[in-house]
Amino acid sequence: MAEFLIETIGLPAWLAWTCIAGLSAVLILNVIAGGALVFIWAERKIAARIQDRLGPTRTGGRFGWLQSLADGIKLLAKEDLMPDGADALLFRLAPYVSFCASFCAFIALPFAFDTVGQRLNVGVFFVVAVLGLEVFGVILAGYASASKWSLFGAMREAAQVVSYEVPLGMCVVVPVMLAGSMDLVTIGEKQAGWATNWFIFHDPFTFVIFWVYCTCAIASVNRAPFDLAEAESELVAGFHTEYSGLRWSFFFMAEYGSMFLVSALAAILFLGGWNGPIPVSELLGLSDGVSATDPFALRIVGCMNLFLKATAGVLLMMWIRWTLPRLRIDQVMTTCLKYCTPIAAAMFLGVMLWQLFLPGGLVAGSFRAAASVREGWLEQSYRKKSVDEESLSVKTLSRHVFEVSR
């Protein structure tokens, strides 16, 4: 796109790059802020449906679809209060820390093929690392508020997030292993084609680990049933008890931003990313999976695919929130340490073995397994001969890697 600006319009390079950087930042910001508006409305309607109520009905005509905007205006007009004993600097800083962490993670998140803020070689790792920083804002808020409720909420959140990072990391490693890359764009590209290519359907282990990922993701963004940090029946509102107005809404935007982020990450890692369940564009001959006749239209479609999947994930989180009761802190820890971590570790081993013996997914892998059993007998006679060639192939592999790394 920057090349387009430089060549066609004739902007100087620095201005073109600055424009593109600004445009990307604004787009990502709009995904978070606009998403939060829609999701808050959706959350109210879904909560109302599940609890047999109506929810917002009047604002903006039907369905109360302007309710979030009205709330936003109300929040803007609210007085910005700070408790007397609060640590003023940290109290003011905390919401921005939370929001920035949520925002930064979106930089490395691809929305369609070649549509990514900054394509990072270690995209998955970056997103998970930055996502863990959101808890900083929460702890700062809890400490700076000079309130026992806030402090309790922050401590709970810290304990929960630190322990859930372990199984979350293990779940994230599995698609990385299947794709052979930590680059989110590559992981998405590997799942192109029919829905059977999606990593969730790769083998039974990945299907299980997807649900472990969902559990850990909900816990790491502090949604019910893991919302101990803001348990309203015990802690008033937890870490944001003392916040009001726009600062409070920054916490909310950060929360909805990271909900969308972990859902989009789940979509990219397990659910095919920006590839639809049916490769329509390839069947119509518009693209061959790598290049396309009209890449821009395909990018738009890819974005829509990813947004649909991520929104489905967010709606699933809302459904769970309004269905399940809140866990106690010991139950939260039990879920993490006794269930999520061992299951994730076992599934990780399982995927590794599956990849070793039946590479290429459930359907193709089974066929290949049957074929390889038959060929195994034939192969055994060649085994002795191929030992020398094998050592040769290790050399060529390492040389190839060296050249790539250059």
Added chain:
Amino acid sequence: MNQASFGVSVSLFASIDWHGFFFVLFAAIACVAALMVVLSDNVVRMALHLVLSLGATAGLFFLAGAEFVGAMQLMIYVGGTLVLLVFGVMLTAQTQLVSLRTPAGDRVIASILAAALFAVLVQAAFSIDSWQKPGQGMVSAPTATPLGMALVGVRVDQHAEEGLLEPKGGYLLPFEIVSVHLLVVLIGAAYLARAKRRRVPRPVDLVASVDSVEPTSSGDSPATILSGGSK
């Protein structure tokens, strides 16, 4: 703004070396925040400044194209400071520890140590023959793949030219040693933090332990033993 000044400002804007600008920005944040860690007397603010400093260092790594190291920096150092912050908050929940004063003697020792380290670092920085700047923007070199290959014993960075015949070196053994070490530490921590089973002491032990324990010593020893014995 008239035409001339607009042109001047545009040319000034264009002449900025963005890579250098961000390098100086991140380096300044890292240095100033590191100073603030030393100068502030509130544990939580210290932790916050430490986070800033380490985060800016991660930014420098990203700027140099070492994405993996940068993400590692964020994950380990910044994430590890999180736990430090938690402990800071727990400590400062008591009022006498809200502000930490460093005694003057400690300041002297610390400044001597810091000056020595600074001298070593300056000497190391100036001993490099020529600093080279990476290209504009981020270099998209795959930093993770050579690291992974090195972990399993193929050092693509070292002996590629001399034929890769023997996959020597590598980091597999150090990695394994470190992980076993960490496992030992984990088991030790779990042992120390385990739920202690109440052992009812025999009367002989009880008398012996009460004799041995100083009556002024605080903590749980005499009281717990007595209460445990009486039950």
